[in-house]
Amino acid sequence: MANTSSRTLRLLSLLQARRYWPGPRLAEELGVSARTLRRDVDRLRELGYPVDAQPGVDGGYALAAGAALPPLVVDDDEAMALAVAIQSHLATGDGGDSALRALTKVVQVMPRRLRARLDAVRSSTTSAIWAAEVGAPLDHAVLSTVALGCRDRERIRFDYVAAAGSPSSRLVEPAQLVALGPRWYLVGYDLDRHDWRTFRIDRIVTADSTGTSFAPRTPPFDDVATYVRSRVLGDSHAGRHRVEVVVEASADAVRARVGRWAAVRSDSPTRCTMTMETDSLEGPLFALGSVGAQFSVVSPPELAALAHDWGARFGRA
Numbered sequence: 001m002a003n004t005s006s007r008t009l010r011l012l013s014l015l016q017a018r019r020y021w022p023g024p025r026l027a028e029e030l031g032v033s034a035r036t037l038r039r040d041v042d043r044l045r046e047l048g049y050p051v052d053a054q055p056g057v058d059g060g061y062a063l064a065a066g067a068a069l070p071p072l073v074v075d076d077d078e079a080m081a082l083a084v085a086i087q088s089h090l091a092t093g094d095g096g097d098s099a100l101r102a103l104t105k106v107v108q109v110m111p112r113r114l115r116a117r118l119d120a121v122r123s124s125t126t127s128a129i130w131a132a133e134v135g136a137p138l139d140h141a142v143l144s145t146v147a148l149g150c151r152d153r154e155r156i157r158f159d160y161v162a163a164a165g166s167p168s169s170r171l172v173e174p175a176q177l178v179a180l181g182p183r184w185y186l187v188g189y190d191l192d193r194h195d196w197r198t199f200r201i202d203r204i205v206t207a208d209s210t211g212t213s214f215a216p217r218t219p220p221f222d223d224v225a226t227y228v229r230s231r232v233l234g235d236s237h238a239g240r241h242r243v244e245v246v247v248e249a250s251a252d253a254v255r256a257r258v259g260r261w262a263a264v265r266s267d268s269p270t271r272c273t274m275t276m277e278t279d280s281l282e283g284p285l286f287a288l289g290s291v292g293a294q295f296s297v298v299s300p301p302e303l304a305a306l307a308h309d310w311g312a313r314f315g316r317a
Contacts, residue, residue: 007032011040012049015063022060116148138184138202145207146186149174155191155214158207160199167205172197173214178228185228189217196220198231229277241300243284245274249293258287273298281306 007030014021014029021029027037041051041061050064142158149156157171172188184201196219221227243262247254251266254274258264261283262276274295278284281303288295297304 008040008043011037012044015051015061020060020062022058026061139204142204142207143177143184143201145209146174146201146204147177149209150176153213153216155210155212156207157210159205161203161205170199171210172199173217175216175219176224177201178225180225180228180232185232187219187224187228198228241278241281241302243274243276243278243281243300243303244298245284245288245295245303246298247272247274247288247291247293247295249291254291254293257291261287285310
């Protein structure tokens with residue numbers, strides 16, 4: 001029975017990996033006869049997976065879209081990636097009840113070892129709002145190792161590739177993970193450089209726990225999210241803009257539209273102030289356009305000029 005169950009999971013994995021499998025090739029991959037393959041396909045259908053079959057000597061099988069989502073089969077890294085992605089989405093305030101239900105279901109069926117890794121990521125992460133962009137691929141094994149180091153106060157060693165491409169080996173006392181927009185950062189004390197440093201998680205090649213505990217140090221900052229934002233952006237970062245706009249709408253309404261990318265402060269029931277940092281001034285204008293309310297630009301003046309230019313072009317259209 002165990003062999004049949006594992007073969008069924010293997011069949012599902014193969015069907016998910018390719019759009020179409022010729023029958024003889026699929027049977028060969030599984031090491032079964034054509035008759036056994038047909039029984040395994042029927043078993044998948046009973047479990048709720050719609051499998052299309054093309055009859056004939058040259059026939060084959062394909063996993064079709066179903067009316068309802070059947071149980072998913074994912075490996076450890078995929079489960080962690082799914083849970084972390086949903087959790088990050090919830091942290092932005094955009095997730096809603098559906099994302100919360102999805103996270104609950106994923107966590108409920110996680111084995112204990114994965115749940116411990118996810119709990120470490122949760123407890124060691126601070127979110128910081130930033131403009132949206134596409135993030136680099138994330139190694140969730142690295143993320144888990146770093147998070148466990150933060151939670152358990154254990155030194156970690158990892159290989160790191162700097163922005164210029166130069167590699168180095170680091171021994172760090174990890175303090176906190178920060179999710180800044182689409183990227184994750186580690187804040188920790190670098191024992192080789194005797195200073196607090198910020199590391200991009202997607203630039204960490206491998207990470208291992210040393211098993212050596214450490215006493216927490218007093219960091220040179222009060223708010224870790226602000227610290228990471230200042231280190232990443234820089235107080236005088238060339239080409240960056242600090243945007244401040246007064247919007248004639250409630251803070252809740254504006255936050256619902258742009259809360260993922262901007263900070264929103266309520267000034268009155270019908271007015272609020274939106275602030276954000278960005279490389280491009282087009283982004284704030286797109287965000288303000290989605291709000292659908294009157295606004296006044298406080299700074300920078302280049303944003304006001306760009307708004308007037310856009311307005312003139314839209315008027316001519």
